[in-house]
Amino acid sequence: MACNGAIQPLLSGSATSTTQKSNGDAPRIRRLRRVRSAPLAEYVPCGIKGNVSLPRSESIFGSLHPSFKKVAIFLTVYLGVGTICFYTVRNQIRGEKTNGILDAVYFCVVTMTTVGYGDLVPNSNLTKLLACAFVFTGMALIGLVLTKAADYLVEKQETLLVKALHMHQKVGQLEILKEIENNRIKYKFYMALILLIVLILTGTIFLSKVENLDLIDAFYCVCSTITTLGYGDKSFSTEGGRIFAVFWILAGTICLAQFFLYIAEVNTEKRQRALVKWVLCRRMTNVDLEAADLDDDGVVGAAEFVLFKLKEMGKICQDDILLIMEEFEELDVDQSGTLSASDINLAQSVETRRS
Amino acid sequence: MACNGAIQPLLSGSATSTTQKSNGDAPRIRRLRRVRSAPLAEYVPCGIKGNVSLPRSESIFGSLHPSFKKVAIFLTVYLGVGTICFYTVRNQIRGEKTNGILDAVYFCVVTMTTVGYGDLVPNSNLTKLLACAFVFTGMALIGLVLTKAADYLVEKQETLLVKALHMHQKVGQLEILKEIENNRIKYKFYMALILLIVLILTGTIFLSKVENLDLIDAFYCVCSTITTLGYGDKSFSTEGGRIFAVFWILAGTICLAQFFLYIAEVNTEKRQRALVKWVLCRRMTNVDLEAADLDDDGVVGAAEFVLFKLKEMGKICQDDILLIMEEFEELDVDQSGTLSASDINLAQSVETRRS
Numbered sequence: 001m002a003c004n005g006a007i008q009p010l011l012s013g014s015a016t017s018t019t020q021k022s023n024g025d026a027p028r029i030r031r032l033r034r035v036r037s038a039p040l041a042e043y044v045p046c047g048i049k050g051n052v053s054l055p056r057s058e059s060i061f062g063s064l065h066p067s068f069k070k071v072a073i074f075l076t077v078y079l080g081v082g083t084i085c086f087y088t089v090r091n092q093i094r095g096e097k098t099n100g101i102l103d104a105v106y107f108c109v110v111t112m113t114t115v116g117y118g119d120l121v122p123n124s125n126l127t128k129l130l131a132c133a134f135v136f137t138g139m140a141l142i143g144l145v146l147t148k149a150a151d152y153l154v155e156k157q158e159t160l161l162v163k164a165l166h167m168h169q170k171v172g173q174l175e176i177l178k179e180i181e182n183n184r185i186k187y188k189f190y191m192a193l194i195l196l197i198v199l200i201l202t203g204t205i206f207l208s209k210v211e212n213l214d215l216i217d218a219f220y221c222v223c224s225t226i227t228t229l230g231y232g233d234k235s236f237s238t239e240g241g242r243i244f245a246v247f248w249i250l251a252g253t254i255c256l257a258q259f260f261l262y263i264a265e266v267n268t269e270k271r272q273r274a275l276v277k278w279v280l281c282r283r284m285t286n287v288d289l290e291a292a293d294l295d296d297d298g299v300v301g302a303a304e305f306v307l308f309k310l311k312e313m314g315k316i317c318q319d320d321i322l323l324i325m326e327e328f329e330e331l332d333v334d335q336s337g338t339l340s341a342s343d344i345n346l347a348q349s350v351e352t353r354r355s
Numbered sequence: 356m357a358c359n360g361a362i363q364p365l366l367s368g369s370a371t372s373t374t375q376k377s378n379g380d381a382p383r384i385r386r387l388r389r390v391r392s393a394p395l396a397e398y399v400p401c402g403i404k405g406n407v408s409l410p411r412s413e414s415i416f417g418s419l420h421p422s423f424k425k426v427a428i429f430l431t432v433y434l435g436v437g438t439i440c441f442y443t444v445r446n447q448i449r450g451e452k453t454n455g456i457l458d459a460v461y462f463c464v465v466t467m468t469t470v471g472y473g474d475l476v477p478n479s480n481l482t483k484l485l486a487c488a489f490v491f492t493g494m495a496l497i498g499l500v501l502t503k504a505a506d507y508l509v510e511k512q513e514t515l516l517v518k519a520l521h522m523h524q525k526v527g528q529l530e531i532l533k534e535i536e537n538n539r540i541k542y543k544f545y546m547a548l549i550l551l552i553v554l555i556l557t558g559t560i561f562l563s564k565v566e567n568l569d570l571i572d573a574f575y576c577v578c579s580t581i582t583t584l585g586y587g588d589k590s591f592s593t594e595g596g597r598i599f600a601v602f603w604i605l606a607g608t609i610c611l612a613q614f615f616l617y618i619a620e621v622n623t624e625k626r627q628r629a630l631v632k633w634v635l636c637r638r639m640t641n642v643d644l645e646a647a648d649l650d651d652d653g654v655v656g657a658a659e660f661v662l663f664k665l666k667e668m669g670k671i672c673q674d675d676i677l678l679i680m681e682e683f684e685e686l687d688v689d690q691s692g693t694l695s696a697s698d699i700n701l702a703q704s705v706e707t708r709r710s
Binding site: 031046113114115116117118121122125128129130132135136139140143144216217219220223224227228229230231232233256257260263264267276280283284285286289292294295296299300301302303304305306307311313315317320323324325327328331336337338340341344347 | 407417466469470471472473476477478480483484487490494495498499515556565570572574575578579582583584586588611615619622630631637638640641644647649650653654655656657658659660661662664665668670671675676678679680682683686692693694695696699702
């Protein structure tokens, strides 16, 4: 995550210069100091869609970043159990067979990704129900665990992409981090696109060389696989092909799903940015002023203004504010309408007395 | 959306009572008035995942709720073009055929949902490439348009579900709206689950009656279809079956996808709620106080406290605040550190003079 202390000044600097540029005024004296961050805020990445990851919460909920050890264990257990099951009932599966264990792994991957070629098909009630169980759990595994891991991997690779794009310019690490921070979803989209093209090319070449398909058929089989369509008229029938397929099918289907997800996110972000711009440019009226005046003192302070605009942007809602206001009133022991060191000392002494 | 003016008082009332209950103190005198809403805020639903829909923005971006007219047009155009294409090249598709046009629609649906049974398979380079094009556009259509429409439909049906669940109690419309608002995602999950069970039962019964499959085979075909696995050993081969399939496959695959999405959302919401609770219960320290003091006046006002806690919850980030602070300083024409009616009048007169 790039939203760390190191680049904070850079980001605020850019925000300042943008506003001044659009305004054309000479820089004015700052009456408000640059907002100091809450201890956490330094590490909270700016997720425009709201799905921020929160390192601070790790202590209470465990890591929100997919732990790759966990993902690997899930996948291994799933494929392991699947392989053992389908190897045991291999005589109740009909179709083109190669190596017993390899076929079981291959069948497991083709099922969990919902490609379902049909080149290997369950042939008894037991295997049919087994396949049903494995396709549902497989979908859940891919949806809840693997795509998150893939998203994290793509994020990690962003730096490489941005570095490559700016190779002719001399840019430092900080500029790259800033560039990524501002265009996070766009670069994720590009990374997924590049990865997808590589996977499509690899698959097509492999199928035409190893499975002896002509180029159109190979491309058709690739498309039919990564979209999980899997008509099954063309599939992996050789031993070498199936070894390749196990890894390539997993990578291809997840990459395409992720790619579609990024398209949706790019759209959401565009809309959000337009909304933010619109809210910021909208002129304040006297009615707005009154609505923004949280503590009813007749004027709108900086924090009140920020809250008002955040509500307008839809980033927070009235319920969020109400909930925290209750907490504020609890904390404001001396009932002064503000929190100060004396409130905290009072609260502590009350607690000490109680316990 | 239930977050309208009518239920606002109810919601704030519930927040109050919760805090007081957990505290056990006698209700204290309110020094801060109930937060007045920004004009927009009344209509902004409280999306805990941050993906709020913003009716106000309709004027600038068009409706964010999927317009069903639009969805219907998209789907009709897609299926129409698909049917014409595949009907034209019907001689280059091999497999079990029934009625020419019906087969084309059926093939189109089986392809766009990525079920891909393989009971009808493209048999020439042209049809293969056509199928590739249709599966990608079909995926995009389902991902970007149809699932959003399905989500909206589920949302609309929530009231019915909650009413049914509380049938034995005498509850008013307002209580139902409040109940839905507090458990939005949970009820969506239940709605999708009920719908899914109905679709699975319908499909199983239909396949066993019309396609003459035994019950296990029928259930296996249903699972293989809604998960888009589509091995293709069991599929719809009669004319009646394919008419049913066209509607049932679309509904089933979208419903299951939506169901998995709700599971993920329920998880996210649980985590978010735990985080909000943790942030609210955390004791403030003097360091926190200093960090929260936005305008550097030595004390933390209500709005500053709310901003600080929102940052801790990860709902907003430093960048959001910085951007709006810039705007605040622009607006604060008399440089008093607060906005008042005089600032607005000054700004207007400056603008009038300029133009």
